[in-house]
Amino acid sequence: MRKSGRPQIWIVEDARSVYERPFNDLLFHAHTVHRAHFDPNQIQLSKLLNIKTGGCPEDCGYCSQSIHHRSGVKPSKLMVPEQVIEEARKAKEGGATRYCMGAAWRSPKPRDEAAIVSMVKAVKALGLETCMTLGMLSSEQAKTFADAGLDYYNHNIDTSERFYPEVATTRTFDDRLQTLALVREAGMKVCSGGILGLGEDVNDRIDMLVTLANLPTPPESVPINMLIPMKGSKLVDAAPVDPIAFVRIVALARILMPESHVRLTAGRASMSDEMQALCFFAGANSIFIGDTLLTAANPGDDRDSSLLRRLGLTPETAV
Numbered sequence: 001m002r003k004s005g006r007p008q009i010w011i012v013e014d015a016r017s018v019y020e021r022p023f024n025d026l027l028f029h030a031h032t033v034h035r036a037h038f039d040p041n042q043i044q045l046s047k048l049l050n051i052k053t054g055g056c057p058e059d060c061g062y063c064s065q066s067i068h069h070r071s072g073v074k075p076s077k078l079m080v081p082e083q084v085i086e087e088a089r090k091a092k093e094g095g096a097t098r099y100c101m102g103a104a105w106r107s108p109k110p111r112d113e114a115a116i117v118s119m120v121k122a123v124k125a126l127g128l129e130t131c132m133t134l135g136m137l138s139s140e141q142a143k144t145f146a147d148a149g150l151d152y153y154n155h156n157i158d159t160s161e162r163f164y165p166e167v168a169t170t171r172t173f174d175d176r177l178q179t180l181a182l183v184r185e186a187g188m189k190v191c192s193g194g195i196l197g198l199g200e201d202v203n204d205r206i207d208m209l210v211t212l213a214n215l216p217t218p219p220e221s222v223p224i225n226m227l228i229p230m231k232g233s234k235l236v237d238a239a240p241v242d243p244i245a246f247v248r249i250v251a252l253a254r255i256l257m258p259e260s261h262v263r264l265t266a267g268r269a270s271m272s273d274e275m276q277a278l279c280f281f282a283g284a285n286s287i288f289i290g291d292t293l294l295t296a297a298n299p300g301d302d303r304d305s306s307l308l309r310r311l312g313l314t315p316e317t318a319v
Contacts, residue, residue, distance in 0.1 A: 010210050010256055012203070019206055019252050023244065027282050030251035033258045034283040043308060044098065044261055044286040044316040046131070047091035051119070052078045052103035058135075060158070060168045062195060062227055062235050063104075078103065081118040088123045095315050096289060099123050100131040100154065100191075106170070107136040117148040124149045131191055131221075136171065136179045142186035152221060153183040154191035157211060160204035167198055180215065190219040193265070196249060197227030197241040205249050213256035221286070222253055222260045226267025243271070247278045254283025261286040273307050280311065 018026070034040055053076040056063065088099045101119060108116060116132065124130050131152035132145065145153070157176045158164065164173040183190055194208045212219055226246060229236045253262050263286035264271075264279055271279075289304055308314070 008213075008256075010213050012207055012210050015206050015210050015213075015252060015256060016203070018255055019202070019248055023248070026248060026251050027278070030254045030282045034254050034285070037258050038285055039316075040285075041313055042285065042316040043280070043313050044263075045094075045096045045289050046098040046100055046263070046286060047088075047094070047096040047290055048100045048102060048288050049079075049084065049087050049091075050104075051084055051101045052076060052105065056104035056135075057106050058168060058170045060170075062167070062198060062230065062233060075104075078112055078115060081115055081122060084119045085122045085126070088126055088128060091290075092126055092128055094289060096128065097316060098129040098131055098152070099126075100133065100152075100288075102133040102154070103135070105135040107138070108134045108141060113141065113144060117144065120145065120148040120150045124151070133191075136175060137182055139182050139185070142182040142188070146186035146188045150188055152189045152191045154221075154223070155179045155183065156193050156195070156223065156225075157208060158194050159198055159200050160207035161211065162207065163198070163200045163204040166200075177211075180219075184215075184217060189221070190215075190217070191221035191223065192219040193221075193223035193225065193253075193263070195225040195227055195266070196246055197238055197267075198235060199238060202245070206252065209249070209253050209256050218257045218260055220260055221263060222257055223263040223265040224250055224253060224284070225265045226271070228266050228270070241267075243275045247275065247282055250279045250284050251282035263287060273310075276307060277311055280313065285316070 018029070021029070031040070053074070084101065091099055116134070120130050120132070129151045130149065131154055132150055133154035155176060157173065158167055161173045180190055180192055192212060196205060212222060226241050227235060227238055229238050250262060262284045264276065264284045265288060268276065268287065287304065
């Protein structure tokens with residue numbers, strides 16, 4: 001179903017014009033684009049495992065794993081590869097085709113690289129796509145993980161360049177883009193998206209998507225998160241995101257990046273089934289399965305299975 005071609009270069013004003021279309025027109029446009037590139041009745045299932053929890057020196061305002069926040073999350077050591085592999089087997093049995101592993105680091109330490117490589121090779125040997133999110137990378141680290149067979153590297157840009165300093169001060173927006181460039185240069189696929197509900201305005205949300213769409217090669221995977229206010233974090237009292245505005249951003253992501261998997265990520269546990277159904281119609285075609293998402297709640301397999309069955313959606317098969 002997928003088609004390849006030279007990505008369109010977007011300007012913010014044009015993207016804003018698309019975003020502001022009447023809701024039905026926007027969804028019709030997004031669904032038409034989605035149907036031209038994907039099977040509209042298939043959902044890609046991923047599983048996310050926190051392989052190293054807490055103790056992160058970054059001050060991202062939304063994160064419960066930052067040492068700057070009194071969230072109650074206890075730091076842990078990096079999991080051993082054998083434990084990760086066993087969890088990956090369970091994920092595959094549960095229908096996942098992509099296995100994502102995340103560590104709360106600013107960047108990987110050299111002493112941990114061998115374990116990361118072992119995890120990648122073993123999980124890939126199970127027949128799963130592999131993804132890691134480990135913070136910023138050097139060019140050498142990116143090459144090491146690519147050589148190990150890592151398929152995807154996740155590094156979200158979170159929000160617009162304008163608003164980013166309100167979210168984190170321990171690294172810059174350019175640092176984020178530099179890591180994405182190194183990942184791409186090493187030959188890995190890019191997973192990068194953002195978070196809605198950080199206090200940004202609609203222009204920031206649109207600008208974030210335009211930034212991703214205008215990368216030399218847009219991300220193959222675009223996670224759209226809805227903020228989960230975490231205890232002890234700077235954004236614990238953040239206002240909830242309007243559901244219609246969230247669906248509009250999903251639709252815009254699909255239109256701007258027609259060949260990317262658009263993933264409903266954090267926040268699904270608080271979304272109604274109807275809201276998720278609108279997101280799927282608007283072009284979202286990937287979710288994380290399981291009861292937890294790093295340190296936050298996720299809908300769980302029973303609720304997801306029920307929803308997908310009611311909507312007539314089936315899991316995407318491994319490529």
